[in-house]
Amino acid sequence: MKIYIPMDSAAKALGVEEVATAIRTAAPEAEIIRTGTRGMIWLEPLVEVEIDGERHGYGPATVGDVAGILDGSSVKALGPVADLDWMRRQTRLTFARVGVIDPLSLADYEAHGGLAGLRRALGMDGAGIVAEVTRSGLRGRGGAGFPTGIKWKTVQEAQAPQKYIVCNADEGDSGTFADRMIMEGDPFTLIEGMAIAGLGVGATRGYVYLRSEYPDAIAVMRRAVEIARGAGVLGADVLGSGRAFDMEIRVGAGAYVCGEETSLLNSLEGKRGVVRAKPPLPALEGFLGRPTVVNNVISLATVPVIFEKGAAYYADFGLGRSRGTVTLQIAGNVARGGLFETAFGITLGEVVNDLGGGTLTGRPVKAVQVGGPLGAYIPVGNFDAALGYEELDAKGGLLGHAGLVVFDDGADMLGMARFAMEFCAVESCGKCTPCRIGAVRGVETIDRIAAGDGAAIPLLTDLCETMKDGSLCALGGLTPLPVMSALTHFPDDFATRREAAE
Amino acid sequence: MKDFIIPTERDMGTPAKVGAPVTLEIDGVAVTVPEGTSVLRAAAEAGIPIPKLCASDNLEAFGSCRLCVVEIEGRRGTPASCTTPVTPGMVVHTGSAKVRKIRRGVMELYISDHPLDCLTCSANGDCELQDMAGAVGLRDVRYEAPNNGGMVNHFAPRTTSGEANPEWLPKDDSNPYFSYDPSKCIVCNRCVRACEEVQGTFALTIAGRGFDSRVKAGGAGDDFLASDCVSCGACVQACPTAALQEKSIIEIGTPDRAVITTCAYCGVGCSFRAEMNGDTLVRMVPYKHGKANRGHSCVKGRFAYGYAHHKDRILKPMTRERISDPWREVSWDEALSFAATRMRSLQAQYGRKSIGVITSSRCTNEETYLVQKLARAVFGNNNTDTCARVCHSPTGYGLGQTFGTSAGTQDFDSVEQTDVVIVIGANPTDGHPVFASRLKKRLRAGAKLIVVDPRRIDLVKSPHIAAAHHLPLRPGTNVAVVSALAHVIVTEGLMDEAFIRARCDWDEFQHYAEFISNPRHSPEATALLTGVDPVELRAAARLFATSGNGAIYYGLGVTEHSQGSTTVMGIANLAMLTGNIGRPGVGVNPLRGQNNVQGACDMGSFPHELPGYRHIKGPEVRAIFEEAWGVQIDAEPGLRIPNMLDAAVDGTFKGLYCQGEDIL
Structure with missing residues (x-):
């Protein structure tokens, strides 16, 4: 009997370890394989039993369900996991193996298409590798959406004695978890992607800057790097090619702003995590002043499938200038939350109402914040927005890292605007004035509005403009987005306080 | 009479660059500047002042104050002009309605966290924050806390409800020469950067983040005096407000005039502005166009100017008949005629x-x-x-014999183009601090250092500096070590033959090469005498001969020895052997005891x-x-x-x- 049990942090938070222990006790003869998560968080812990070569799901499983799962009588039976609506509707390219394989089995990884991309890349020169990425249309999945191929080309063409690949795994945005899930569920794909990046741009060293809040991902990534090195995937002679690439995992120290690439580089160098002015671009003067590719986990983890299946295959998915797939992270007050990978172009309404099933509380949806704490609050009226970089931008939104946080009609949007300013005040690195002082004044000004001082609203608008146009990085520059979207779309939440006070 | 043009004191915003000319357009004016120049500096060159607070032309651009934002045609947003390099054909607008609004918005934020005590502030009239508030036309600060409560701020010791303000920090008066008032700090980082980039001491940092960010000397619990601060004054000079202020200015007031003068303490010869209030010297500020110091100073020249008004200072001519008599103040006429008459009469008699x-x-x-x-x-x-x-006749004799003229071959600016430095018998961080800061800056930029000194001087290892080789020789063995260095270079064929053939006497060189190649001059043979590890010495010789522009700096540890002249000649030979004479970044440099030995x-x-x-x-x-x-x-x-x-x-x-x- 083969039983697959996730070891993802989300599953752990929902009690999977107790269930796993109970299964081990009840079925000591069973072959238990620990995996990542399928991304259906409302079904976690999701236990899968292989029946006639097909994996049948049971979830959300409790210890009390174990006997039923083992004898097939459980009311939590979901049928074949692959047939579930959530799974069938996805296009799993980046996440193809997550939840399927044992994350730390290199053999399992290879059996599911792993290393095929790297092997293909080893047959290409640097320029060829970069061109392939450019053709795929891949854009930075961290939030900025910058074309990955162009970034790589800049690094590839830079002359320097040493270049670096830095993976930004400082996934600090609220409501985002794609980076963590793939690092916990399919670490080798990130390693393979970084190795291909290294071969492409001529970098022989890589670093994953991984947030300290992800202890499981740190442990899995570290072990995976050791395994990959032991198997010759990393090291002086990558897969016997004579070309070198090695990497290590570095742990952050808890600052949100270190997810900003220049602060990340400062932190990685052992300095204070403050933002650097650009130029110079990290692609030319990055880690230790050398040309550096700084890419998000999902960007790099998508590279292997692009090389495995070809750039054209990947580019065939998507909408407009947003090619390939987007790894949506559905969270907040939502009935069915989790990770959903699909081609760009799906509408916000379909994601929230159809896939997500509306709010968990059952009340009407009021807004969705897309793209993390610096993303806009999008009202239901704009739910026809297609999820693509330009398409969402046209609706005043920001796709960012593709995290969606759903709010029901009980949400106080003035309070959410205040939270955005407070978040900025707490997380500001303190280097530039608009962010350092502006965020603090923003909280105070919103408090004035809350206290009924309607005259403070134009001041808030001016402040947001100063922060948006004047800040050094996206933290101060984008904080006005949630604030102004809340103020613009939900003026009543700002006015009722005034009326109440009068 | 001044026969030269006094250069501008205006701050150009970012350091000057060297490079191919680039022409751009700023506010309709065509400007041509070297490649790599910032838009901020290019505008300054064209006489267009862009408001700024965190930028200074002795520090690399930082981009934190956001006052210098501009609009550039074809580019998104409003980039900071200090961190934006010029590109050919760039069209810049420095005064559009949009950037004016941003600047005013930023300034409103600054002032919302600044004590408005300008009239009684020690920097009144000499405050860049004040100047910029005027320049951007700030007329109103609209921020206030809800329900008339106090805003979060750094300047009030107590909140409106009477509790201690956790953001407020007391003044740090621990340094004898200047005080640090955190309530007036605008966190522009100029002091921190000056300590790092100009002085190279790394005593300052920013503690905390976000609104809590404050300038901090040393580690937790340290004040300025307890920190690594050496009181060079670079931070005080860099401060745009009264956060870091000379105590003399606080006590006396701002200066009304300045006299350019030269510091007489050491051999660097720094230029200073002696800033006066009437006849009272209130502050010595390093002169930015001083060729030795380029606007930097050390504690001596900057703060140890008590001599200027010391009670023992002789301000009037005095004479006395004999040593047992008291001094008698006389007129200049009487003094001059007394001296002339007496000297003549001595000659007549003796x-x-x-x-x-x-x-x-x-x-x-x-x-x-x-x-x-x-x-x-x-x-x-x-x-x-x-x-x-x-003190330096060995230099005079040694360099005269070898080069034909007894002068050091480099100015201090030359160090900026040096790739490998030998320091022999000198301790620049203590003895020639301003030169040491300039040398350290170059070392941080990647130049290599070889220290030949019995002492483990600071240059051997200090923050972000480490000598590639330290040859701790026994005192009195300079000649043996310098000869051994030359022995390695000659016997390993590392000399610059083309240079020697073109610029020296080849036949003489053959004679010298035969002499120096004798095994008795080898590092191994002389190790017993010098105490220097031959492996290190050989590595040092190879490094010096093969690393590009090489410069040798030496001090009294060379000249004030019985074999001083011979060592100087050995040093000169090392430079000639390796082709390190006659262009910027290379040469032989005596570090003198006083500022006009030459x-x-x-x-x-x-x-x-x-x-x-x-x-x-x-x-x-x-x-x-x-x-x-x-x-x-x-x-x-x-x-x-x-x-x-x-x-x-x-x-x-x-x-x-x-x-x-x-x-x-």
């Missing part, structure tokens, strides 16, 4: 050679020239000497040499000066300082005119 002069390396060329001329043209003898001959020597203050090192014994030499001065010049070299003292004891030397020198 002979022409019974009097002499001593001048100093702290005097100007003009002063020194006139004093030696006084001896030669008026006293009719060559009894003229200077301290420079004592000039004192050049001006002819030695008893055997007329100005320009021309020997007194040459009749054709004397003829030139005899014609110019209209007098006969004595053909015999005069007395050196020790000879004068001996002769005085013997009773044959009776009168001395001493200028700027304390021979006791």
Whole structure:
């Protein structure tokens, strides 16, 4: 009997370890394989039993369900996991193996298409590798959406004695978890992607800057790097090619702003995590002043499938200038939350109402914040927005890292605007004035509005403009987005306080 | 009369760059600047001032204040002009409605966290924050807390409800020369960057993040005095507000005029603005166009100026008949005629050679020239000497023998183009601090360092600096070590043959090469004597010979030894062997004891040499000066300082005119 049990942090938070222990006790003869998560968080812990070569799901499983799962009588039976609506509707390219394989089995990884991309890349020169990425249309999945191929080309063409690949795994945005899930569920794909990046741009060293809040991902990534090195995937002679690439995992120290690439580089160098002015671009003067590719986990983890299946295959998915797939992270007050990978172009309404099933509380949806704490609050009226970089931008939104946080009609949007300013005040690195002082004044000004001082609203608008146009990085520059979207779309939440006070 | 144009004191925003010319358009004006120049500096060059607070032309651009934002056609947003390099054909607008609004918005934020006590502030009238508030036209600060409560701020010790304000920090008066008032800090980082980039001490940092960010000296619990701060004053100079302020300014007030002068403490010879309030010296500020210091200073020149108003300072001429008499203040006329009469009468009584002069390396060329001329043209003898001959005559002799002229071959700016440096018998961070800061800046940029010194001086290892090789030789073995370095270079074929053939005497070199190649000069053979590890020494020699522009700096640890002249010649040979003479970034540099040792020597203050090192014994030499001065010049070299003292004891030397020198 083969039983697959996730070891993802989300599953752990929902009690999977107790269930796993109970299964081990009840079925000591069973072959238990620990995996990542399928991304259906409302079904976690999701236990899968292989029946006639097909994996049948049971979830959300409790210890009390174990006997039923083992004898097939459980009311939590979901049928074949692959047939579930959530799974069938996805296009799993980046996440193809997550939840399927044992994350730390290199053999399992290879059996599911792993290393095929790297092997293909080893047959290409640097320029060829970069061109392939450019053709795929891949854009930075961290939030900025910058074309990955162009970034790589800049690094590839830079002359320097040493270049670096830095993976930004400082996934600090609220409501985002794609980076963590793939690092916990399919670490080798990130390693393979970084190795291909290294071969492409001529970098022989890589670093994953991984947030300290992800202890499981740190442990899995570290072990995976050791395994990959032991198997010759990393090291002086990558897969016997004579070309070198090695990497290590570095742990952050808890600052949100270190997810900003220049602060990340400062932190990685052992300095204070403050933002650097650009130029110079990290692609030319990055880690230790050398040309550096700084890419998000999902960007790099998508590279292997692009090389495995070809750039054209990947580019065939998507909408407009947003090619390939987007790894949506559905969270907040939502009935069915989790990770959903699909081609760009799906509408916000379909994601929230159809896939997500509306709010968990059952009340009407009021807004969705897309793209993390610096993303806009999008009202239901704009739910026809297609999820693509330009398409969402046209609706005043920001796709960012593709995290969606759903709010029901009980949400106080003035309070959410205040939270955005407070978040900025707490997380500001303190280097530039608009962010350092502006965020603090923003909280105070919103408090004035809350206290009924309607005259403070134009001041808030001016402040947001100063922060948006004047800040050094996206933290101060984008904080006005949630604030102004809340103020613009939900003026009543700002006015009722005034009326109440009068 | 000033026969030169006084350069501008205006801050250009970011450092000057060297590069191919780039032409762009700023506010309709075509501007051409070197590649790599910032838009901020390009605008300044065109006379277009862009508001700024965190930028300064002695610091790399930082981009934190966001006042210098501009609009650039074809680019998104409003980039900071300080961090944006110019590109050909770029079209910049520095004063659009949009950027004006941003600047005013930013300034409103600054002022919302600043004590509005300008009239009683020590920086009143000398405050960049004040200037910029005016420049951006800030008229109103609209921020306030809800329900008339107090806003979060750094300047009020107590909140409106009377509780202690956790953001407020007390003034740090621990440093004797300046105070740090966190309530006036705008977190522009200029002090921190000045400590790092200009001084190289790394004593300052920013503690906390976001609104809590504050300048911090040293580690937790340290104040300025307890930190690594060396009181060079660079941070105080960099501060745009009164956050870091000289205590003298706080006590006396702002200056109303300034006099450019030269610091007399050490051999660097830093230029300063002596800033005066009436006749009271209130502050010494390093002069940004000073060729030795380029706007930097050390604690001595910057703060140790108590001599200016010291009660012991002699401000009026005084005379006395005999040593047992008290000094008597007299008029200048009386003093001059007293001295002239007495000197002449001594000569009448004891002979022409019974009097002499001593001048100093702290005097100007003009002063020194006139004093030696006084001896030669008026006293009719060559009894003229200077301290420079004592401390650096090995330099004079050694470099004169090898190069034909007894001068160091580089100016201090040259260090900026050096790739590998040998420091021998000198401790620049202590002895020549401003030069040391400039050297350290270059070392941080990647130049390599070899220290030849028995001591583990700071340069061997200090923050972000480490010598590639330290050769801790036994005192007295300079010649052996320098010869061993040359031995390695010659025997391993690392010399610059093309340079030697073109610029030196090849036959002489063959002779020298044979001599120096003798195994007795090898690092291994001399190790027993010098105590220097031969492996390290060989590595150091190879590094120096193969790393690009090489410069050698040496001090009294070379010259004040019995074999000083020989070591200097050895050093000069090292430079010639490796082709390191005659262009920027290379050369041989004596680090002198006083700021005009070179000039004192050049001006002819030695008893055997007329100005320009021309020997007194040459009749054709004397003829030139005899014609110019209209007098006969004595053909015999005069007395050196020790000879004068001996002769005085013997009773044959009776009168001395001493200028700027304390021979006791």
